[in-house]
Amino acid sequence: MKISKCILAIAAALLLAGSIHADKLPSLIAKAxxxxxLHDQYDAAQFLSFPATNxxxxxxxxxxxxxxxxAWVAALRPRYGxxxxxxxxxxxxxVPGFLQGKxxxxxxxxxxxxxxxxxxxxxxxxxxxxxxxxxxxxIARNGxxxxxxxxxxHESGLKELSQGIDTALTDPAPAPxxxxxxxxxxx
Numbered sequence: 001m002k003i004s005k006c007i008l009a010i011a012a013a014l015l016l017a018g019s020i021h022a023d024k025l026p027s028l029i030a031k032a033x034x035x036x037x038l039h040d041q042y043d044a045a046q047f048l049s050f051p052a053t054n055x056x057x058x059x060x061x062x063x064x065x066x067x068x069x070x071a072w073v074a075a076l077r078p079r080y081g082x083x084x085x086x087x088x089x090x091x092x093x094x095v096p097g098f099l100q101g102k103x104x105x106x107x108x109x110x111x112x113x114x115x116x117x118x119x120x121x122x123x124x125x126x127x128x129x130x131x132x133x134x135x136x137x138x139i140a141r142n143g144x145x146x147x148x149x150x151x152x153x154h155e156s157g158l159k160e161l162s163q164g165i166d167t168a169l170t171d172p173a174p175a176p177x178x179x180x181x182x183x184x185x186x187x
Contacts, residue, residue, distance in 0.1 A: 032058075032143045033126050038089075040114035041107030048116070050143030054085040055168040057161070060124055060135040062091040068134035071153040076161065084165060088113070091129060093121030138164035140171060 035049040048056070057076060059069045073086055088111070095103050100119065107115055118124050129135055130150045138147040138161055147164025149157035 029126070029128055030145060032056075032137075032139045032145060033123070034143060036116070036123055038116040038118055038123060040116055041104045041111065042114065043104070044114065046114050046116045048087060050139070050141070052085075052139075052141050052143075055083070055141060055165060056139040057084050057086045057165070058089060058127070058137045058139055059086065060089045060091065060127060060129050060137070061133070062094075062124075062131050064131070065133040065135070065150075066090070068152045072134060072136050072157075072161075075153055075158055076165070079162070080165060080169075083169060088115040089124060089127075090115050090117050091121055091124040091131065092117050092119055093124070095119065136161060138168060140168040142171075 032048075032050055035047070037045060037047050040046050048058075059072060061069055069088070076084070077086070090107070092100075092103055104117070107117070116123075127135070127137060127145075128148070133151045135148070135150045136157070137145050140146050146168055147160050149160055151157070
């Protein structure tokens with residue numbers, strides 16, 4: 001009897017897990033980590049910390065979701081221009097050490113702007129990163145995550161991101177956040 005209850009519970013969990021769609025992420029974290037330091041494809045240190053001066057649109061993807069990022073940026077850039085700061089974060093945790101130089105070179109060839117490279121996957125995980133698809137987050141100046149979408153660009157996702165950006169842009173100044181929090185460990 002106990003075994004059949006266990007099997008039933010596992011089946012229910014699998015059904016529930018299968019009902020999560022790529023375009024809707026479960027409620028994860030409400031705040032961005034207060035401080036992030038990672039190196040980009042040029043091995044230059046990149047920092048992201050809150051409170052910040054600008055509203056940040058953070059794109060996160062692994063190899064599979066990276067082809068979806070440009071469409072999100074192309075849809076948001078014309079409307080918001082320089083009123084938002086678009087930052088890129090790449091999940092490269094599965095790359096063995098001896099191939100990291102080759103991955104950096106590929107990024108240099110394909111992206112002229114800095115992309116933060118997360119070799120451990122810890123920073124991506126801290127944002128509730130959904131692997132296999134593009135993840136796009138709107139982060140207010142105080143570090144609050146106001147919107148989050150995943151997958152290829154779609155109208156409802158653009159609407160959600162735009163609402164988050166519009167809300168963040170109407171907030172005149174960053175609110176203080178817990179300044180005693182420690183930054184995430186970085187490589």
